[in-house]
Amino acid sequence: MTAATSDRLGRPLRDLRISVTDRCNFRCLYCMPKEIFGRDYRFLRREQLLSFEEIERLARLFVEHGVEKIRLTGGEPLLRRGVEALVGRLALIPGLDLTLTTNGSLLSAKAKALRDAGLTRITVSLDSLDDEVFRAMNDVDFPVERVLAGIEAAAAAGLAPVKVNMVVRRGLNDESIVPMARFFRESGHILRFIEYMDVGSSNGWRLDDVVPADEVVALIDAELPLEAVEPNYPGEVATRWRYRDGGGEIGVIASVTRPFCGGCTRARLSAEGSLFTCLFAARGHDLRGPLREGASDEEISAAIGGVWGRRADRYSEIRSAATASRPKVEMSYIGG
Ligand SMILES: C[S@@+](CC[C@H](N)C(=O)[O-])C[C@H]1O[C@@H](n2cnc3c(N)ncnc32)[C@H](O)[C@@H]1O
Ligand code: SF4
Secondary structure (H helix, E strand, O other): OOOOOEOOOOOEOOEEEEEOOOOOOOOOOOOOOOOOOOOOOOOOOHHHOOOHHHHHHHHHHHHHOOOOEEEEEOOOHHHOOOHHHHHHHHHOOOOOEEEEEEOOOOHHHHHHHHHHHOOOOOEEEOOOOOHHHHHHHHOOOOOHHHHHHHHHHHHHHOOOOOEEEEEEEOOOOHHHHHHHHHHHOOOOOEEEEEEOOOOOOOOOOOHHHEOOHHHHHHHHHHHOOEEEEOOOOOOOOOEEEEEOOOOOEEEEEOOOOOOOHHHOOEEEEOOOOEEEOOOOOOOOEEOHHHHHOOOOHHHHHHHHHHHHHOOOOOHHHHOOHHHHOOOOOOHHHHOO
8 A cells, every 4th residue: 555645634645536528418407407507508628638648647646645546537437539548548557446437328338348448347327217207317318228228238348346326316316215226136236325415506406405314224224124334444435234135235425414524535636637625625726737838747746745735625524504605616527
């Protein structure tokens, strides 16, 4: 294990999320509402995006600071042309756990190429099995069955166990909780429920819309009895539960009702090379500028270490109705 760079609260730098595009083919109501992300929305231009060479160079420098896990995300990462070539480059970095989060829409076509390039794990977002609810939530009328086909393609390609993430928003898909649990039980895939968060400034978040993780567990437990499982490692973000009859396990991510800032070891790199030390930050620190102005590895590495060393973010622990309206970076830009 590398000696990790630590922040002002003593938290090491261990995980990096890299957004490879801010574009998406979905318009999930809680992430990219159409009123904001409509025809006139100005997405990043191609030359603003980090190239694969630039991403790889930064990734290697982050690994020197202690990063052990990289997750590719977006927007929708599978929309970035040639993303499997980037996977291939990152998969060659020794000792790195590499994964990717996708909405699954293009996964049937891409799963094998991703696996062949060296990806070993994948997370697919799916908010309901009810086709009507799902089509309404992605707001582009995308059918459930194609995401399910993507999940199966990923498992068949060897990206198993597939993690399936469901964001729960009260009044929209809370009735899908138990059917999702039932469906993914014994499937070999791991279903995780995520509390709806006040990310970005455009989703009109209200605390009333959050279904607390405890409520999710109670709803499932009433029909399919559960018991708690020890975390895989200290500071694991998801709390684990398993079916008492041996039907597999689920996870719940209680980012709102049980914030985990104290154990947060995650940095985020936007598609244009801006480094964020919190999902709820308003501004990032530009790394693309120095990269393109010819900075040396030592200089860029010092910039990364400096940003992390000054970090004191703990937004979720101080969240309130007032902080929810602060300006924050959009989830589709920073990648969740
Ligand atoms: C921003 S997406 C990017 C990757 C890909 N497009 C996807 O949907 O999986 C990453 C994750 O963030 C989650 N997400 C987006 N907005 C959210 C919110 N307001 N609260 C909680 N999770 C959210 C999505 O459901 C998804 O699982
Ligand atoms: S959650 Fe993912 S799929 Fe949905 S709009 Fe955001 S980036 Fe796109």
